[in-house]
Amino acid sequence: xxxxxxxxxxxxxxxxxxxxxxxxxxxxxxxxxxxxxxxxxxxxxxxxxxxxxxxxxxxxxxxxxxxxxxxxxxxxxxxxxxxxxxxxxxxxxxxxxxxxxxxxxxxxxxxxxxxxxxxxxxxxxxxxxxxxxxxxxxxxxxxxxxxxxxxxxxxxxxxxxxxxxxxxxxxxxxxxxxxxxxxxxxxxxxxxxxxxxxxxxxxxxxxxxxxxxxxxxxxxxxxxxxxxxxxxxxxxxxxxxxxxxxxxxxxxxxxxxxxxxxxxxxxxxxxxxxxxxxxxxxxxxxxxxxxxxxxxxxxxxxxxxxxxxxxxxxxxxxxxxxxx
Numbered sequence: 001x002x003x004x005x006x007x008x009x010x011x012x013x014x015x016x017x018x019x020x021x022x023x024x025x026x027x028x029x030x031x032x033x034x035x036x037x038x039x040x041x042x043x044x045x046x047x048x049x050x051x052x053x054x055x056x057x058x059x060x061x062x063x064x065x066x067x068x069x070x071x072x073x074x075x076x077x078x079x080x081x082x083x084x085x086x087x088x089x090x091x092x093x094x095x096x097x098x099x100x101x102x103x104x105x106x107x108x109x110x111x112x113x114x115x116x117x118x119x120x121x122x123x124x125x126x127x128x129x130x131x132x133x134x135x136x137x138x139x140x141x142x143x144x145x146x147x148x149x150x151x152x153x154x155x156x157x158x159x160x161x162x163x164x165x166x167x168x169x170x171x172x173x174x175x176x177x178x179x180x181x182x183x184x185x186x187x188x189x190x191x192x193x194x195x196x197x198x199x200x201x202x203x204x205x206x207x208x209x210x211x212x213x214x215x216x217x218x219x220x221x222x223x224x225x226x227x228x229x230x231x232x233x234x235x236x237x238x239x240x241x242x243x244x245x246x247x248x249x250x251x252x253x254x255x256x257x258x259x260x261x262x263x264x265x266x267x268x269x270x271x272x273x274x275x276x277x278x279x280x281x282x283x284x285x286x287x288x289x290x291x292x293x294x295x296x297x298x299x300x301x302x303x304x305x306x307x308x309x310x311x312x313x314x315x316x317x318x319x320x321x322x323x324x
Contacts, residue, residue: 003029003038004054007027007037007052015100016100018084019082019083020083026042027050028040035055036054036218038050041100047102049102051099052093052098053096056218057097060141062090063189063221064217065099066136069081069089074130076126077211077212077213078217079102082102105200106200106203106213107201107202108197108199110196117236117252118255118256119201120199121252122256122259122260124229127191128188128190129261136189138221140190144277146284147170147281150288153288154166154287154288170280181269181270187222189222191217193220194214194235200212224270225261226270226271229257230271231282233253233275233278233319234310236249237249240306242309243306245313250319258321258323268320271320272318279314280307280311287304289302289304
């Protein structure tokens, strides 16, 4: 959520005048993240997020926005896209595709405990069930095909040992993806980027946190549900300094997920491979963003060595969830 395209208040106000949100009263750039241009936008009627899409096209975006609409209509707490008077939820601003969605209330928990991980696991399973009848199909654009295309591009920027690790893991994932074990895994629309900073929690009146919602669906795509689980385990349930799995949190996450959508035996067997896949995906993308950056105001690229450590830890110590 860096700022690549600067938008004036008047430009944004003209868009909001065509929506059901009320007149714009405040506009503030969001500095976190790296993919799109985002602003917090306030009106007399509520609080919203304005997004200008820097890579995704008008042709690709209906999948993401319609998925959010689909999930919201089924009770999953996600940002609802707002239509113009003609009913369109995909807009154009400053020559870029744009959307306006509800701003979720609450706060991030960047140091989650087992209770927070269980809440995320429970809601992720509910989201996967709600997505089962989503009719649109679009592949995970940062999936295996993108890894295969991108590794040769970033390889000149990394050391020999790191290049060897990248290529060895890519070969493993290509082989696993072609196997009957992987091809038989359940698939549907997944979030694919459900990190700690893409989830909100709200404190209840009793002082106990409740999950407020999932957001930033702009890496979503149809892929194995297990990949979504792997992404979450690699962020919510690890020691950030070493990349090693925090087993109490991982078990709490998996038990909560499994209670809502019981995992098939093939998914339980495939989990270590998909945890490796999720680590590889984000290592590649962070190397790409670091060595081949785009111009942006307020851009803050993430450290790629973090996911190198995570991938190494997943390879050295594969983790299998065992039901209690």
